[in-house]
Amino acid sequence: xxxxxxxxxxxxxxxxxxxxxxxxxxxxxxxxxxxxxxxxxxxxxxxxxxxxxxxxxxxxxxxxxxxxxxxxxxxxxxxxxxxxxxxxxxxxxxxxxxxxxxxxxxxxxxxxxxxxxxxxxxxxxxxx
Amino acid sequence: xxxxxxxxxxxxxxxxxxxxxxxxxxxxxxxxxxxxxxxxxxxxxxxxxxxxxxxxxxxxxxxxxxxxxxxxxxxxxxxxxxxxxxxxxxxxxxxxxxxxxxxxxxxxxxxxxxxxxxxxxxxxxxxxxxxxxxxxxxxxxxxxxxxxxxxxxxxxxxxxxxxxxxxxxxxxxxxxxxxxxxxxxxxxxxxxxxxxxxxxxxxxxxxxxxxxxxxxxxxxxxxxxxxxxxxxxxxxxxxxxxxxxxxxxxxxxxxxxxxxxxxxxxxxxxxxxxxxxxxxxxxxxxxxxxxxxxxxxxxxxxxxxxxxxxxxxxxxxxxxxxxxxxxxxxxxxxxxxxxxxxxxxxxxxxxxxxxxxxxxxxxxxxxxxxxxxxxxxxxxxxxxxxxxxxxxxxxxxxxxxxxxxxxxxxxxxxxxxxxxxxxxxxxxxxxxxxxxxxxxxxxxxxxxxxxxxxxxxxxxxxxxxxxxxxxxxxxxxxxxxxxxxxxxxxxxxxxxxxxxxxxxxxxxxxxxxxxxxxxxxxxxxxxxxxxxxxxxxxxxxxxxxxxxxxxxxxxxxxxxxxxxxxxxxxxxxxxxxxxxxxxxxxxxxxxxxxxxxxxxxxxxxxxxxxxxxxxxxxxxxxxxxxxxxxxxxxxxxxxxxxxxxxxxxxxxxxxxxxxxxxxxxxxxxxxxxxxxxxxxxxxxxxxxxxxxxxxxxxxxxxxxxxxxxxxxxxxxxxxxxxxxxxxxxxxxxxxxxxxxxxxxxx
Amino acid sequence: xxxxxxxxxxxxxxxxxxxxxxxxxxxxxxxxxxxxxxxxxxxxxxxxxxxxxxxxxxxxxxxxxxxxxxxxxxxxxx
Ligand SMILES: [Zn+2]
Numbered sequence: 030x031x032x033x034x035x036x037x038x039x040x041x042x043x044x045x046x047x048x049x050x051x052x053x054x055x056x057x058x059x060x061x062x063x064x065x066x067x068x069x070x071x072x073x074x075x076x077x078x079x080x081x082x083x084x085x086x087x088x089x090x091x092x093x094x095x096x097x098x099x100x101x102x103x104x105x106x107x108x109x110x111x112x113x114x115x116x117x118x119x120x121x122x123x124x125x126x127x128x129x130x131x132x133x134x135x136x137x138x139x140x141x142x143x144x145x146x147x148x149x150x151x152x153x154x155x156x157x
Numbered sequence: 158x159x160x161x162x163x164x165x166x167x168x169x170x171x172x173x174x175x176x177x178x179x180x181x182x183x184x185x186x187x188x189x190x191x192x193x194x195x196x197x198x199x200x201x202x203x204x205x206x207x208x209x210x211x212x213x214x215x216x217x218x219x220x221x222x223x224x225x226x227x228x229x230x231x232x233x234x235x236x237x238x239x240x241x242x243x244x245x246x247x248x249x250x251x252x253x254x255x256x257x258x259x260x261x262x263x264x265x266x267x268x269x270x271x272x273x274x275x276x277x278x279x280x281x282x283x284x285x286x287x288x289x290x291x292x293x294x295x296x297x298x299x300x301x302x303x304x305x306x307x308x309x310x311x312x313x314x315x316x317x318x319x320x321x322x323x324x325x326x327x328x329x330x331x332x333x334x335x336x337x338x339x340x341x342x343x344x345x346x347x348x349x350x351x352x353x354x355x356x357x358x359x360x361x362x363x364x365x366x367x368x369x370x371x372x373x374x375x376x377x378x379x380x381x382x383x384x385x386x387x388x389x390x391x392x393x394x395x396x397x398x399x400x401x402x403x404x405x406x407x408x409x410x411x412x413x414x415x416x417x418x419x420x421x422x423x424x425x426x427x428x429x430x431x432x433x434x435x436x437x438x439x440x441x442x443x444x445x446x447x448x449x450x451x452x453x454x455x456x457x458x459x460x461x462x463x464x465x466x467x468x469x470x471x472x473x474x475x476x477x478x479x480x481x482x483x484x485x486x487x488x489x490x491x492x493x494x495x496x497x498x499x500x501x502x503x504x505x506x507x508x509x510x511x512x513x514x515x516x517x518x519x520x521x522x523x524x525x526x527x528x529x530x531x532x533x534x535x536x537x538x539x540x541x542x543x544x545x546x547x548x549x550x551x552x553x554x555x556x557x558x559x560x561x562x563x564x565x566x567x568x569x570x571x572x573x574x575x576x577x578x579x580x581x582x583x584x585x586x587x588x589x590x591x592x593x594x595x596x597x598x599x600x601x602x603x604x605x606x607x608x609x610x611x612x613x614x615x616x617x618x619x620x621x622x623x624x625x626x627x628x629x630x631x632x633x634x635x636x637x638x639x640x641x642x643x644x645x646x647x648x649x650x651x652x653x654x655x656x657x658x659x660x661x662x663x664x665x666x667x668x669x670x671x672x673x674x675x676x677x678x679x680x681x682x683x684x685x686x687x688x689x690x691x692x693x694x695x696x697x698x699x700x701x702x703x704x705x706x707x708x709x710x711x712x713x714x715x716x717x718x719x720x721x722x723x724x725x726x727x728x729x730x731x732x733x734x735x736x737x738x739x740x741x742x743x744x745x746x747x748x749x750x751x752x753x754x755x756x757x758x759x760x761x762x763x764x765x766x767x768x769x770x771x772x773x774x775x776x777x778x779x780x781x782x783x784x785x786x787x788x789x790x791x792x793x794x795x796x797x798x799x800x801x802x803x804x805x806x807x808x809x810x811x812x813x814x815x816x817x818x819x820x821x822x823x824x825x826x827x828x829x830x831x832x833x834x835x836x837x838x839x840x841x842x843x844x845x846x847x848x849x850x851x852x853x854x855x856x857x858x859x860x861x862x863x864x865x866x867x868x869x870x871x872x873x874x875x876x877x878x879x880x881x882x883x884x885x886x887x888x889x890x891x892x893x894x895x896x897x898x899x900x901x902x903x
Numbered sequence: 904x905x906x907x908x909x910x911x912x913x914x915x916x917x918x919x920x921x922x923x924x925x926x927x928x929x930x931x932x933x934x935x936x937x938x939x940x941x942x943x944x945x946x947x948x949x950x951x952x953x954x955x956x957x958x959x960x961x962x963x964x965x966x967x968x969x970x971x972x973x974x975x976x977x978x979x980x981x
Contacts, residue, residue, distance in 0.1 A: 035742045040683070042598075042676040063912055063964040065676060081599040081646055083676050088742035089683030104242070109536070109917050110907075111244045111302065121963045122916050126538025128962040144741055145543030145564075145682045153538060286977070287907050421976060630944045662959045665967055666924065679965070810940050 031099075033091040033147045033156060039069040043082035051075050058132060058139075060119045068130070068141075090130075092141035093156065100131075100138045103154050125153040166340065168206035168217055169194045173342045178326045179206045180219055182381065183447055184405070187333035189275065190314035190412070192448045192481040195220070202226035203480055203527035208275065235529055239297040240536025245269040246305040248290045250281050250415065255428020256310030263308075271301055283523025284419045293526065298535040306423040309415045313429040316407035316488045318352065319440040319453060320374045327383030327402050331356045334404045338364050345401025348386050350374055353435065354406030368398045373438055374405060408435025410488045417521035436515060437488050439496035446486035448479020456493050465494065467519045482525050487518045545590035546685040546744030554762065561765060562654035564591040569764035576763035577857055580730050580771055583759035584691035586751050587768055589736060590744065593638065593657025594684055595664060598647040599675035606648060609667060610640060611790070611799045611806045617642045622710045622725060626790055626798045627656070627663075632811030634788045634795075636660065637780050641712050641725065649712075649723075655781050657681050667807070684723075685744035689751065690734040690763075692903065697755045698724075698735055707735065709902040718750035728901035730771040731894055770854045773863055776826055776891025782836075783824055783851040783865050789815055793824040822848065823875060826893060827864040829886035831855050840866055841880040847871060850881060856893065862886075863893040906977050908970060913963035920962035926955050926969075951975055 041048070045064045053059040057071030068090070077084060095103070104112060107125035112133070121130040127150045130141040142150045151157035162171040169187060172179050183193030189208045197218040198204040203226065206217065220226040229235070247263040249256050252274035263270045273279040273292050280293045290307055292299040315330040317323070329337065329344075331354070338344060338361035349356050349369040358364055372390040377383055378397075386403045389395040411434055416426045440453040451474045459473040470476065470490055477483030477490070492515075499510035544565045551558060556567035567588060569576060579585040597605065606614045612625050619642050627636040636656030641649040652660040661679045668675050689698060695706075701718045707726035715724050723738040739747055752760060763771075769779070778784060778793055789812060790796050799812070827840075833855040840848040850866040868875055868888065877888050895901070906918045929942045948954070953973050960966060971980045 040678060042678045044676075063966050066678075066964075079676075081674075081676060083596050083598050083647075083678045085596075085678070085680075086740065087680075087683045088740040089680070106239055106241060106536070107538075109242055109300065109302070109905075110915065113914070121913055123920050123962040127541050128920075143543070143682045145545065146541050148544055148548070149541040153541075285905070287905065289905075661965065662922065662924065662967070665959075665965075666957070669967060810937070811944065 031093045031095060031156070033093050033142070033151055035088050035144065036070065036090050036092045036141065038087045038090055039071070039074060039084060040087040041067045041069060041077060041082060041084050043067075043077050043079035043084075047077050047079035047082065050078055060130060060132060062121065062130065089144055090141050091144045091147040092139050094137055094139050096137055097133075097135070100133070100140065103140070107154055125150060127153070162211040166211045168196070168198060168204075168209045168211050168215065170207075170337065170340045170342060171211040172206065172217065173337055174340070179217065181222060182324045182326045182328075183444075184317040184323060184328040184330060185333045185337075186315055186317065186330045187336045188314065188330075190481065190484045191317060192479060192485065195480055197226050200229055201529060202228060205526075208280070235531040238529070238531040238535040240300050241297060242536070243271060243299060243301045245271040245301065245303060247271075247308065248273065248288075248301050248303045248306075249308045249310060250274075250290070251310035251312060251428075251430065252276070253310060253312055253428060255312075255430070256308070259308040259310055259427050268305060271303075273299075273301075280526055281415060282526040282528060284415050284422065284424055285523065286422065288422055288424075291523070293528065293532060298532055300536055303423075306425060307415075307419070309413070309424060309426045309430050310428050311412040311415065311430045313409035313411050313432055314484050316354065316410055316435060316437050317485050318350075318374050318377075318403075318405040318407060318443075319437070319445050319489050320376055320443040322377030322379060322383075323443045324447065325377050325379045325383045326381060327379070327400075328377060329402060329404055331358065331404055331406050334358060334364070334402070335361050346399070347402045347404060348388075348398050348400040349404045349406070350386065350388055351406045353437065354408035356404060356406035358404065367400060370396070370398075374403070377403060407437045407488075410434040410484070412484070413518075414482055414484070414521040414525045417518060418523055418525075420520070434488060434491070434518075436492050436495070436512065439492050440489045445489045445493075446474070446476035446479065446483075448481055448485075449475040449477075451476040451486065453489075453493070456490065460493075460497055465498065467491065467494065467516045470494065471519045477519060480527055482521060483518065491515050491518065543682065545588055546741040547588045547590065547687075547748055550745050550748055551588065551762075556762075556764060559765075562591060563658060564654060566591065566654075567762070567764040569766045570762055572761075573764065573766050573770075574857060576761055576767040577770060579759060579761035580691050580732055580763055580767065581858060582692065583761075584689065584693040584697050584755050585761050585763045585767075586748065586755075587688045587690065587763045588686075588744075588748075589654075589688045590685040590741065591654035591657070592681070592686055592736075593650075593652030593654070593660045594680040594686075594738065595650045595652070595660060596643075596647065596678040596680060597650060597664070597675050598678075599673070600646060601673040601675050602646050602648055605668060605671065605673040605675050606640065606650075607803070608671065608805060609664075609807055611803070611808065612640070613800045613803060614640060614648075619644055620711055620713060622712055622727065624727075624798070626795060627652070628790070628806075628808035628812075630808055630811060631787075632789050632808035632815055633786060634780055634784050634790060634793060635663075637778075639725070639727070653780060683741055684738045685741040685747070686736050686738045687744070687747060687751070688729070688734055688736050690728070690730045691732050692900070693755075693758045694733045694735055697751065697758055697760065700754045701751060703735075718747050718754075720747045720750075722747070728898075729775075729777060730768065731775040731892070731898075732771075732900055733903050734901070769852070770856070773852050773854050773865065774856050774859065774892065774894035776865070776893060778824065778865070779852070785867070788824070791816065791820060792822060819873075820870060822867050822869045824851070824865060825868050825875060826889050826891040827866055827879070827881065827886045828889050828893065829862050829864075829881060829884055831860075831862055833862045834864070834882040834884075838881055840868060840886075842871060842876045845871075847876065847879065859893060865891070906979075908958055908968075908979060910960045910963055910968055912966065912968075913960060916960070916963060920960060921958040922961050924957040924959060924967070926957055949974075953980075 060068040117134045132139040160175040179196040187207045194206045246268035249260040249272045288303040290301040346367045351371045376387040378385040385399045464473040495514040498514040551567040622641040629635045638652040712725040720743045725736040728734040838850040847869045848867040852865040
């Protein structure tokens with residue numbers, strides 16, 4: 030069974046305008062968690078056009094890559110809201126009663142939860 | 158007793174074939190509508206035996222005759238039931254002709270359709286706002302989210318007879334007679350009565366029909382089992398006919414419970430579920446609602462009391478609130494009320510007016526089927542309690558863990574007294590990862606914080622921290638924490654563990670409300686925090702890599718045990734203390750290295766129990782434990798934390814207002830001899846109640862009990878000696894320990 | 904099994920994902936600043952009709968959003 034592992038995110042809080050204008054590294058995954066916040070998985074940091082931006086490494090999230098089928102099984106049991114049909118897509122909301130963030134690609138997806146809830150999330154979804 | 162069955166037999170058919178009635182008596186419908194075949198099956202009460210297939214080894218128990226069915230003991234945990242969430246455009250409930258047509262039409266219109274049918278094992282129990290249909294299946298609950306509409310095609314139920322003796326065994330509806338006969342159940346001598354509803358049993362040639370009459374049943378005779386029926390024909394002549402089974406046809410009522418619970422939602426009935434209900438004769442005697450034991454006489458009684466509407470009669474009698482949810486009683490209640498209303502109208506011909514006086518059925522409510530707690534709870538999750546990065550470490554060390562302040566936290570590690578002395582005389586580490594930690598950055602940061610906090614934020618120098626009270630608009634203490642200045646445009650704020658969940662919402666709300674140009678990052682769950690405390694704390698940290706000295710209330714960055722840390726020199730325990738905030742995935746590494754490096758210094762981890770004791774000796778208030786919802790800084794004796802000369806801060810106008818009133822109570826310290834009293838104990842003065850204890854502990858170092866508590870002013874002054882637990886206690890100034898605070902600053 | 908709220912950033916989610924926060928509204932006819940303050944802090948209107956509410960999307964973007972809710976039927980707009 031795949032395990033939840035700590036993800037080496039960089040957390041960026043900056044003006045929405047600065048985030049909109051940022052060119053993210055080609056290989057990066059940049060998840061827009063809020064209008065003014067990005068969770069970034071990348072080996073290098075782009076320039077953010079906001080002198081007051083907060084840019085910090087963040088090990089507060091754990092995640093696991095799962096196949097589309099494995100994700101579907103989890104969502105069907107543990108997710109009351111409808112997932113969008115488009116791929117790739119970033120969405121967030123309650124899964125198994127825990128605040129989750131999802132990066133969904135065509136064949137697979139990354140399921141992310143705060144590390145503090147990793148234990149309960151794994152237990153509830155059978156990832157334990 | 159064991160009974161045989163054939164594949165495909167329902168439990169009801171199986172029992173009937175053996176000459177048994179699942180529930181003592183009452184008309185059977187064999188269609189899932191009435192409550193008369195309910196029984197306890199395999200320990201689950203309220204099972205409709207006509208809708209349940211017989212299985213080998215199944216245990217069926219009738220309900221007690223004079224009591225509710227017995228429930229399993231509450232020590233017995235039922236099985237966990239799973240829920241499946243499905244999404245579609247249209248849900249169609251019932252797969253008869255009308256349902257099939259509706260499903261076909263929706264599919265042809267390009268809609269995604271989910272169909273549910275109880276014959277396929279999908280029993281719909283309710284329709285909820287936002288159009289969610291909940292159904293029970295053998296493999297768990299279905300939660301179906303419909304985007305467009307729900308079509309109810311559930312057909313119609315047969316109306317059951319109301320007359321004295323309708324609780325006997327041997328009464329069936331026409332459909333049930335056909336069904337049971339087809340299944341080979343011996344019904345004996347059958348009398349058919351058409352009471353406004355046609356009955357055609359020609360498809361059941363095996364039946365021994367001794368009489369077929371049109372008219373009303375005046376009486377079902379018998380002790381437990383039907384012996385005869387007394388029928389009155391349309392000419393008023395009555396006749397008694399001996400029989401074993403009575404089949405009474407009263408017409409149909411739509412199965413519309415699901416529609417009646419979904420007012421305002423996109424739910425539509427089709428087919429027989431949308432038909433007009435037939436109206437049975439006015440019930441004059443007999444049981445109307447067997448679920449709630451409401452007789453025709455009971456209807457008359459509440460009518461005489463002035464209850465003349467369906468909704469009111471339901472509430473006055475509880476008719477319609479039982480397992481069948483009114484399927485059986487509603488037609489008779491409507492008939493009764495229409496008849497009485499028409500009769501009360503002197504201007505009209507009662508028989509003709511009756512139909513115009515029929516009231517709509519009462520509103521239905523979910524659920525329409527009895528569910529186990531497991532089925533109700535399917536898909537629901539209780540609030541998850543977060544764990545710090547050290548959770549596994551605490552458990553490995555044998556800590557007693559508890560949920561405190563919204564987190565799993567170590568209460569103690571087996572020897573709280575040793576933990577206490579480690580802090581007071583050597584060095585100890587504690588997990589304070591649960592503290593709220595927020596960063597605020599931006600051009601308006603100082604202006605924002607100046608308006609939020611009652612302290613003068615501009616007087617905090619970079620690299621320094623200050624303890625602050627956090628007030629709401631009413632001037633009441635909501636939380637406390639630290640303001641730490643990083644630069645002119647960037648500050649780090651900390652909050653208590655219990656207050657941290659609220660802190661982010663509070664900051665963002667005011668930042669938006671005041672239109673402040675700030676960025677806010679919540680790092681509470683991203684950073685672990687370890688408190689290194691005790692007279693040897695500095696020595697331990699120097700071993701771990703701390704190169705520069707930190708003054709009291711100073712903060713900075715350092716690599717401790719090769720972990721990048723934000724170091725805060727402060728004190729909550731009363732001893733020299735450093736909080737090390739660090740990436741949460743490195744908590745265990747930092748913790749273990751400190752434990753190893755401090756082994757010869759007598760290091761021990763301390764739990765929350767010890768921490769609470771240590772802080773109480775210092776008189777530090779815990780917001781939420783020592784404070785109440787209306788605790789002003791004046792009442793808790795912390796006006797020193799306010800700068801009333803500031804132009805404005807949150808709660809200032811309210812404090813100016815309340816400061817004009819006479820002080821009525823204060824949070825103060827008390828001492829007395831051992832043993833410690835409980836938190837919440839009454840404080841008495843001259844026989845009168847004057848307050849209560851909020852914190853209490855026996856201080857190992859001071860050799861006496863120290864307490865905080867609320868004390869009323871008596872004749873304008875705080876009593877200096879009071880009774881707690883029937884013992885003399887003295888009011889003293891806090892802190893109890895190290896009044897000058899030299900140890901924390903050492 | 905629940906009312907849903909549309910978060911402008913995350914989309915439509917069950918209400919359980921949100922935490923409630925009211926906006927106290929001070930009527931215009933109260934002009935004295937002190938009286939306005941008292942009204943804002945202590946007075947709640949509890950209308951049978953549409954009111955402006957703030958909801959915090961705790962399980963998603965963790966930001967406040969403003970909705971108009973009819974207290975009679977829970978219909979939400981903007
Ligand atoms: Zn959101």
